[in-house]
Amino acid sequence: MTLSLVALQLLNGVEQGLLLFLVASGLTLVFGVLGVLNFAHGSFYMLGAYLAFWLAERTGSLLFAVLLGVPLMLLFGFLVERLAVARLYQRDHLSQVLLTYGLVLLFNELSRLLFGNDVHPVATPALLSGSFKLGEVQSWPAYRLFTSLSCLVIALLLRYVILGTRFGMRLRAGASNAEMLEVLGVDVRKLFARVFSAGVALAALAGMLAAPLTTVYPGMGESVLVISFVVVVIGGIGSVRGAFFGALLVGIADTFGKVLVPSVSSAVVYAVMAAVLIWRPRGLFGAPAEAR
Amino acid sequence: MTARQRVQALLCAGALALLAVAAVGDRFWLQLFGKAMITCIFAISLDLLVGYAGLVSLAHAAFFGLSAYALAGLTNRLQLVNPLLTLPLALAAAALAALCIGWLSLRAAGVYFIMVTLAFTQMLFYLFSEAPWFGGSDGLYLSQKPLLSILGRPLLDLGNRTAAYLFIFAALVLSYFFLSRLLRAPFGRVLAGIRGNEQRTRALGFSTARYKLTAFVIAGAVAGLAGYLDAALYGFVNPAELGWRQSGLLLMTVLLGGRGTLYGPILGAFLLTFLEHYGARLTDHSSALIGAVVILVVLFLPRGVAGLVERGGRG
């Protein structure tokens, strides 16, 4: 492998990792604050992608689809939290896993009912349909660069919200001790509902951004779900910063796994995860506090 | 009747009904209930972890699948058909895998444990579906079903449906009594202690890590028994059997039936068998139906169907 090819593959890995971060950030946020392990997270990614397809077809623009879709998914997340997830905060992880697994089955059928079984295309916005030359043969689509930059911007925004705002302060407080927050007069129910719907919206936004790249199809959330679990666990459950570096690590490991050991490449990511956990059983940035 | 008597009556009636199926000998019901009993063995082995040791493992399908593949390998590559050889070897393979995976996974706790076991399941799934030497994603056949013969006279032929059915029945009864004895023994009380308060149990001088690992290995071996029986019943193994979806489905079975009671998962296994068998006919969207049932059970029946039985079926 030449040096330029290594650099190119590194770029591929980072690009894959950034999009993974967007999906994983919502998952880790919800777990960190609410303590809920959400198996339906991939479904929200899928619903986001379908929504992008449906709205883009009607409004003629992906931008409008995102502007309309994100508030819709915020609302949807709020409803799911109130109707189902809110009943589980006092229960153990097994109940949470099962309830959200049931939601996965339900949402899969819902998307089949609404959108059928076909693979649907989503057009790349005209403004971003160009590409850059990269080496003598390959070129780099402008839209990929755009998604990577968007993910970076969102990562910085999340960092600002968590570290620099009142909401972020409560959020961090909620993550370490929700009861204390309640005693201090903060409406924890409202906080939890907001965080959950923010997590749903982040997943859906990732689905919307990815839709032109991946096309839209039933069951597209499942592969994303398992890999974002890996990201979150590597980074440390509940840590958004961990999710960022975990996502980059997973993206790069997956890319180089495909290059170096193609016949068993899918096992590489899981091997990396096992190695990280043997080294640090709570992930790279996991709090060393008591088990949640 | 007390709850305990009610459960015992239910189990005895169920056992008699299962034996009646063997006596009637309708091949369809033999297969359907044979498969349901295999799921029962599989489910009670997971219940040992989930319901008694408080360990939610998503790696359980791996041990089921590994044992099934071990039988296929022993039969096809080494021409071993004697169950007195293949059964212990397949169970040993499952137990060994459980020892390795358990030793690594148990370093993590809580949610991390769930996720690590998920990762190991996925690794094995990909290994078996992609690597060329395990038959690939389409699966493998057993060249011959397990057969025990002495001096040329067949003593136990798992290719015979009734024989296979009765063998599975015996395996279920034995697994049930083995696990319930185990749980009544001091070992079971330590497990209960770990689930209730691990720190206190450790403070009492028990090596909780060793107890958890032992439970993990025993559960893995019993899951291996289920996998062995499954491969023997159908003569076919496929990587899908060791994927996390199987583990998830099994968790659902245990919770639906009621964890922490050995008979609960048995009820759950039969209930899901019936739900799948008849549910597919009622609706075009059977997985939505199953999803809805799961959500309702989680929300309103936290102790599963077993909880209903113990309350005598009245509210």
Added chain:
Amino acid sequence: MPLSRRSLLGVTGAVAASSLLPRPARSASLAKIRIGLLLPYSGTYAALGHNITDAMKLAAHEHGDKLGGREIEWVAVDDESDPAKAPANVNKLVVGEKVDILTGPVHSGVAMAMMQIVREEQTLTLVTNAGAQAVTGALCAPHVFRTSFSNWQTSYPCADVMLKAGHKKVALVFWNYGFGQESMAAFKEGFLKGGGAIVKEFPVPFPSTEFQANLSELASLKPDAVFVFFAGAGAAKFVKDYAAAGLREKIPLYGSGFLTEGVLAAQGPAAEGIQTTLHYAEALPSAANKKFREAFKKATTREADVYAVAGYDTVNLLSVALGKVKGDTAARKELIAALETARIESPRGPFRFSRAHNPVQDIYLREVKGGQQRVVSVALKDAEDPAVGCALVK
């Protein structure tokens, strides 16, 4: 004739209820013929299952809803394309419902599980999609026929096409599971025999759709051309990524026909110029194809595809064979012989069974032009699967 799954299920439900009761002995000519459908109606392959089913019912309708003078009872089971559930599902149809004839499935893993049981039970079986070599190879049986294709048939002919186009050094990209592996093996067999060389193979984990790493390496290797196997969502994404990476103009893309089946609209202009080989093309000009496509569209409001063709042919072949034995499914020897000698004019072209009971059929070279699939030529006339290991071929 609107066909809905619900009405089908209604029938199935009634059948199921009645099958639990002892059925009175009826004369064979009057009793309905029970045809089992083991197909996916949910999950990734649901669209395929519905198309096969609807095409079968369409063909039956064209024969007055009768086969060999007997009315038809359809008994459908959703196999969810899950091999882990396959033995139980096959058991339900074959042993529980006691179907006269079993058809399906789509998924090769399900087909392998099915083969084990139908070989034990000796059920007359027509495989309507799954292309696993073993079905008409090592596991072939006198009572098992396949009306779709073998994986070999869809890939082997492309080797010759690419050699003739002057591509000597080729890279392979494929989903690393049974279908992909067998397609690549068949292609390599033909390509190496013709003097070509394989530069590199890129197995992609199934069902991952992350291709950037492989595309970068492809671009650096600069092979003469690329041969790929992907289907469904993976095919849609690969073709789009390939074009977006700027490779479409520089390294020609070839594939087994599934690369562009049912996803052409999703691929859009990215698919332009891709050449693939398959036993069917929507644009085939024959009268039989036109008639079939119109009828299917009228019945379902959907466009027919290669999967629907296999379903349609299955019932037409059964109609011929059952007509010969006057609907008497008990006359197995005669029924099997009638299927073996049946010749029909399929939408895909002339159709007959090989000695291994796999279709002998023309394989077409197709090219995407102006968003449409064009038929370029016949890549291999009367393609017959080598049927390695099949005991029926001596």
